[in-house]
Amino acid sequence: MQGWAQWNVFYAESVNGHDATPFFFQSVISDHVIHRGTLSTGGLGGGADRSLADLFQVAFDPRHFANVAFSDDHKVNTGVGPDNGPDNPTSRRLIRANFTHQLMATAGSVVTTGSCAGSPPPPPLxxxxxxxxxxxxxxxxxxxxxxxxxxxxxPTNASLSYHDDGATGGSIDVHSSNVTVPTITFSGNCATLKGSAKLNQKPGYNYNVNTCDGDPAAGKDTFFISVSGPNFSYSNGGFITSGNIQIHQQ
Structure with missing residues (x-):
């Protein structure tokens, strides 16, 4: 039933939250619709059933990896009923805890604590x-x-969000995914960022960004991006028309 509200799990993160204008990166992290219809089946009264909304737990680390536990009732409880189909909110649901997970270790990651700890790489100059x-x-x-x-x-750390409604071939939405450890190279007032990405919420892509902190008053900051993946290639860039790019000494 397409008329019912369909709920997913979103994850928003900011790594410059202390700045005057922090930037948030938002991603859809559930791979299916977790709930259909209203969240509260009992209205605003004290007896309302808000079981789906009660469980959201998040654990994250400095490299933007996150484990998110959430309630999920997209499956129908066929043993109890009523069973009016998986897309009908009136069907009785199996309410269960679900979580995001990564099946493979990130290439290049170093364990720094515990019995399997290795030596972390030295900080760059x-x-x-x-x-x-x-x-x-x-x-x-x-x-x-x-x-x-x-x-x-x-430590090496990067987050990227990019959106172009006018992209040749259709609108694109790019978010860094950090499946692999990003690489960042600085040269004067410029930097190059490379890493893995999701394109329109689909994994398996890579981004390459070259950007420079010029004279903001003269509109000299630049931003260039290329995205590549299965049967896909995109590139765009130039002087920014609004906003600001800034180099910070650590």
Missing amino acids: GAEKITGVGQIPSQKPGLSANFGFVAKND
């Missing part, structure tokens, strides 16, 4: 950080593409 949020011209004239990112190299 001249550790730096770069942040940016703003717009560049879209691939389609007259439109703008939005971007936001935070990256630093001690």
Whole structure:
């Protein structure tokens, strides 16, 4: 029943929350609709059934990996009923806890505690950080593409969000996924970011960003991005038309 509300689990993260204008990266982290219809079947009274909304627990680390436990009642309880189909909120549900998980270890990760601990890599010289949020011209004239990112190299850490409604071939939404450890290289007032990404919520893609902190008053900040993956290639960039890119010394 397409008329019913369909609920998913979203995860929003900010790695510059102390800044005057923090930037949040949002992703859909459930791989299926977890609930259909209203969240409260009893209205606003004290006897309302809000069991689905009661369980959301999050554990995350500095590399943007997160385990999220959440209630999930998308399956029908066929043994008790009523069973009016999986897409009908009037069907009795199996309420269960679910969680996101990663099946394979991240390449290049080093365990630093416990009996399997290895030696962490030494911090890079001249550790730096770069942040940016703003717009560049879209691939389609007259439109703008939005971007936001935070990256630093001690420890290596990067988050990227990019959206272009005017992309050739259709709108694209890119989010860093950090399936692999990102690489960040600084050169003067410029930085290059490379890592894994989701394209329109689908994994298996890679991004490459080159960006420079120029003179913000003169509109000299630049942002260039390329995204590649299965049968897909996209590139765009230039001087930003709004926002700011800033290099920070750690």
